[in-house]
Amino acid sequence: MLPAPFDYHAPETTEETLALLDQLGDEGKVLAGGQSLIPMLKLRFASPGHLIDINRVQGLDFLDERDATLRIGPLFRHKAAERSSLLASRYPVMAEAARQVADPIIRNRGTIGGSLAHADPAGDWGSVMLAMDAEFVLRSKGGSRNVKARDFFSGPFGTTLQPNELLAEIHIPATRGRSGGAYMKLERKVGDFATVGVAVHLQMDDGKVRSAGIGLTAVGPQNIKAEKAEAALRGQALDDATIKEAAALAAAAADPTSDQRGSVEYKRNVVRVFTERGLKRARDRAREGARG
Amino acid sequence: MAIETPLKGFIGESIKRKEDDRFIRGKGNYVDDIVLPGMLHMAILRSPFAHARIHSIDTTAAQALPGVVAVVTGKLLEQHKLAWMPTLSGDTQAVLATDKVRFQGQEVACVIATDPYVARDALPLIDVGYEVLPAVVDPSKALEPGAPVIRDEKEGQTSNHIYHWEAGNKGKTDDAFAKADRVVSLETFYPRCHPSPVETCGIVADVNPATGHATLYMTSQAPHAHRTLFAIVAGLPEQNIRIVSPDIGGGFGNKVPIYPGYVVATAASLLIGKPVKWVEDRSENLISTGFARDFHMKGEMAMRNDGRILGIRVKLLSDNGAFYADAQPTKFRAGLFHIVTGSYDIPAAHVVADGAYTNKAPGGVAYRCSFRVTEASYLIERLVETAAIELDQDPAELRVKNFIQPDQFPYKSATGFEYDSGQYEKALRLALDKVGYDELRKEQAEKRKKGELMGIGIASFTEVVGAGPGKHYDIAGLRMFDSAELRVHPTGKAILKLGVKSQGQGHETTFAQIVTEELGIPAADVEVQEGDTDNTPYGLGTYASRSTPVGGAATAMVSRKLRDKAKKIAAHLLEASEADIDFDHGKFFVRGSPSKSKTIQDVAFAAYTNLPDGMEAGLEGVTYYDPPNMTFPFGTYLVVVDIDRGTGQVKVRRMVAVDDCGVRINPMIVEGQIHGGLAEGFGIAFMELITFDEEGNCLGSNFTDYLLPTSWETPKFETYETVTPSPHHPIGAKGVGESATVGSPAAFVNAVIDAVGHLGIKNIDMPVTSDKVWTALKEAGAAE
Known part of the structure; x- marks a missing residue:
């Protein structure tokens, strides 16, 4: 892989991440699973000046169901979704999507949050989130806002996520009844x-x-x-x-x-x-x- | 007593591959692993357009980038008479474009830099002034009057026509058609696909300015032939060129040609005086290096109503891209396509072929195929399937009716081949039996009543592999013999050096086993060396399944030469007459008293220590083998599919493969070859495609667009064998590397057509994608 030159940052907290995003603006790109970003760097389709690798930030890989909400963290990987008994028993659309994302090697690294932020119209998770009426928590240095999945996507590879924001959490209404x-x-x-x-x-x-x-x-x-x-x-x-x-x-x-x-x-x-x-x-x- | 391993490696023993130790430990040595002191790195600027005139190339900004050592353009090469090079089909090809670019991805300029990143960074700084010209992407349109002439730099070239070639007998064939009850016809396109070896092409060129010696580490399937061509093209003295083809990560024909990158890196090393490395990336490999197929075929069969084929007529149009660079013997402009009569006793045949230049990458290599045999095998097997549907006959029985019979061998075909051996019905019957054919036909009839689509496809292919004989087959004039040099050391261990070159085929094991069979030296004690032109005897290389038929034969013959000498030494040691010495599995003994014996190791030691008077010391020899004929492996492949009427998806339920490649030296390696070839055949049938839009943009330039099957979708293969030894090969072996790629695409497509033929669907061209199947079903009124 021979990408264009870039600077690499590896923050250890969400606050540090948000500060870097704020400081770098358009030039900063978040690296989560890297399964779309790395090929784009390799092909030189993308040449951001800075990569912000969030993989060292602890506690971002969560999946839990509480207060009638299923919550997913930005480092929750496809493979974890594929293996989750909670999703298999209560959210079959997610379990079934997870095992069909790309191939096993990509699923080991790729994240649901990264896939959503990348917003490929051929990405699987966007449709799942639309079907489940999900909501995304977008955090920036200055604060936080919630955006419904239906208001998030804006054309091919486009979202309402701002350069200084991190897709910090995915909220899905917990299922009730049958x-x-x-x-x-x-x-x-x-x-x-x-x-x-x-x-x-x-x-x-x-x-x-x-x-x-x-x-x-x-x-x-x-x-x-x-x-x-x-x-x-x-x-x-x-x-x-x-x-x-x-x-x-x-x-x-x-x-x-x-x-x-x-x-x-x-x-x-x-x-x-x-x-x-x-x-x-x-x-x-x-x-x-x-x-x- | 010495402890012996259970398997020594005699023929028929599936010993583990000797080379795999280093591969599975990550200790292979590929071109990109080679690092030399002071080595520079090269990157290639490629044309974004399929057809454009070049008005200017400004390299100032690129040259100013820190780390850039030089920028090479066609103008610079012109000064050294290197802007153009000859192709393997006697045409010329631009090394770096000077006047025009003629395909998207063509080499325009090269940056030489101190590291590979900088070399890439500099590419967009080169400013090329292009005037875009209309692109020609359809070979039929390319031949229409008034089409833009792609090769306008060629003296006397006023159209895009490349060659006209015929085989067989027109008069006899016309007579057969006049006598026919009916004519079955099929127009089909075998699309452009790409060998896509896992390792892309590359070179480390190291020209020593003091001595003038050029050492070229190259991804080459044919290092000796390449050395000679380098000597001719670059004008370097041949004794000063050493080509080293180290471990190669797959070739499949892609590493037969000489590519511009090799030439520029060598020229740059010569001019700069430092080693230069160039390793292309995946996209470069897909868009610019040797593609395969791209044949538009119209086939017709003259038939009797009882199913006998009386004659076959084929009209071909090959799309050769911007430079005619097919890798094939000089005499045969459409390769060995005239093997198109296949496994059938067809009394009359006539093939007419024409080639056209288009604004696409050159190549025409045989992707795991012996020079266009794949296209021929595909056409005849698809035609037979078409005939079965039109005559409402069982496709298996229709084949049996027309097979060349075992007592007809050697069989002279209507287009001039002499088939060495075959038992076609035996292989077919075995496949039918293993798949449970009659039951499947019943199931199919039941399903059809319910509106469900299921198909059973057959291909009973015949291959022609192992070129020479040298009087008929050559590469750029070099006759297709091959060679083996064998040295047995005093301790009974041996080194075998070959003119062929493995790219993963397992030569280090297979050829050692031939020595084991002939001399009794355990395969573990036979070191096989290939790929270094300074250290190995001259040979034409590995492609077209020729290594075992030719290099393997040379190995057997040189072993026998040594055995003859060893026998004399054994007689001396045993104080007996040579005429009374017998040899069996590595032991020489006096006839009638097997207890009195000497091993090959005893004899080897004696060859250096205790010789008969007057005998030359040593136990070594070299053989150059020119085969009397090709070998003709064959088999029957049988595929069962189910089709989803809602999505057009084809699910391969079963795949039974019966292969006959004569004597199997290492059955495990043969199985591996067949599995690999079947997977590639599956890929070609269902997904692999290099295609272009109207502007000549390549739409298959990476692995998200050029699809290769993985273990996930590749069906399970059920493999079986019959053994019909080649009568002329010293150990009865035939080539096997390519049978499965040649034979299987037709079996897959025939299965699909067998499922939908009753709906009036006659053909779906490869790749048979789900949208094509659904569209065909819809047009037939049968889609969900």
Whole structure:
């Protein structure tokens, strides 16, 4: 690897990190798992003047559920998500997404927070966060603000995160009642970015949908929340006709482009097929699963 | 008694690979591991455009960067008559562009600096004035009148046409078609793919200004041939050039050509007087070095209604890129594509091939393939599948009907090959039996009723590998023989030096085992050396599965030469007549009294200490082997797939591979070769693709776009063997390195077509991606 020259910082506290971000502004780039940043440095697509490596900051790799909120730290890695029994039992959409992110080597290092801040429209976690109605805590030297996932993404590789801010925490409303989820991903090979991904997160009350979340991967300039499809499910019993209708609405919400992975028509169809299959899988899981 | 290891390494013993110790300990020695005192580093500035005129190159700012020693341009090379170099197909190729750039990624200038980072930093400081010209990316359009002429610098070149070549007999073939009940045709494109060895190409060039000696550590599959070409191109005296090909991390044909980077680094070392290292990165390897395939093929078969093939006619258009740099024997402009009659007794054949220049990287190397055999094998096996669907016959039985029969060997093909041996039906029947063919066909019929898509694909391929004979096959005029030099030391340990060069094939083990078989010296005691032109006998190198057929034969022959001398010494030691001495597994004994014996080690010691009167001392020799014919490995591959109608995803459920490569020297290594080749064939069939947009931008320039299969998606391979020894090879072996890449793509694609053929889908070109499958299903009204 032969990147352009840069300075390297390894802060040991969050305060130190925020001070560096404040001081370096546009020239500073946070290094978490490095699974996107390092290849960009290698290809010289990115040449930040300073890298701020947060891996020595203690206590950033947490995952816990308290006060009706699932909280995730910025150094929580894909591999930890893949192995978490909490996610496997209560947040199947996350567990299923985790094991489909890239390949095992990348999952060992890469972080959920880093993936979200990188905001690749083909990244898997953005759709999962949209489906789960997550909220991000953005900290800076001066303070902290919370931004909903749906307000966070702004086009390809764009977010509302400011250069002086750190994505310090991810908050997800804890599931209640019977819930189920699924992450459907079409990839050309293990390690490839998604051709299409669909995240589905359902919460049920008395056999009816209390809330439905559907996030779409790689079919638009950013991860998409299929809000019309979600609305069509709310309050409904999940019969096949309702699922079909929601799947059609999700396909309509997709805004893909044609490339080597497939045509617009193809990708839209996969969104439809995956939404349908994902909803059925999530419904079955909600029926089988324990009450939260 | 000495303690013996259970396996000595006789033929047929799967001893562990001798070379793996250093590889698995990270102690291999690759070009990039080589560090010399005072060594400088080179980086290459490449063209961002596919076709553009160069008006100016300003290197001032780059030269001013601290650490930059020199910036080399085509103008500087021109002064030394090095701006252009010959290709392996008799064309010329720009070393550094002077007049125009002709493909994206072409070499424009080189920076030599004190460290590799600075060399890279300087590249964007070079200011090149380009005038962008229309790019030609479609070979058919390239041949249309009025297309921009890419090679306008060539005297007399007024179009983009490169060559016209024919094989077989047109008249006989036309007659066969006139007599046919029907004609089965298929138009298919074997797309451009890339060998992508794990180690990219590189060189450390060390020209000593005082002595004029040039030591070139190079990623070379053919170090001796490269030395000769360097002598011719650079005008250096050949005795002063030493090419060392150290450990090589995969070649697959990619390391057969000479690349501009090698030439510039050598020139720079010569001019500066210091060693210069150049190691390309992954993108450079993918966009500029030898690609493979890129054949547009139209095949037709004249058939009788009973399924007999009467004749085959093929029209080819090859897309050769900006410079015609195919690595292939001089006589054959489309490689050995005329092996297209495959495993079948087809009385008439005619192949017409034309080549076109386009604004793409040059190459045309044989990616794990013997000179375009892959394209030929793919076409015939796809045609047979097409015929089975159109005639509504079982594809296995249709093959059996047309196979060349065992009693027809040696078999003279309609295009002029003499097949040495084969038992095609035996291999096919074994594959059918192992996969449970009849049951699978029943399951398929059941599934079809339910609207589910499942397919069974077959390919019964024939390979042609192991070039020479030298009178027919050459590289740039150098005949394709190969060599082995064997020295047995007084203690009975040996050094074997070869003209071929391993890139991972396991030569250090396989060739030692041939010596073990012929002389009885344990493989552990035979050191195999390759790759250093100062230390090894001249040879043409390793590609086209030729090492065992040619270098292996040379090893057997030189061992036998030594055995003849050893027998004389043994007779002397045993005080018997040479005529009464027998040899078996490393022991010489007097016929009829096996207790009276001498080991090869006893004899080796005597060769230096106790010789018969008048005999030269020592036990060593050298053999140059020119094979009487190629070898023709074959086999049947069988693939079972399931297809998702909603996404078009193809899931390979089973893959059964029966290979016949004659006698297997080290069965474990052979298995490894087959597994690797099948994985590559799977990759080619389903994902590997170098393609270009209309402006000639390469869309496969890194491993996120150029997809290689990993262990995750590669199917499990069930491998089996039949053994039909080559009648002309000293130990009956045939080449095996490439069979699996040659034979398997058609089996994978045939399986997909077998699943959807009944819907009227006749062809899906590789790579068979899920979107292509779904689109075909949709057009057939069968998608979910």
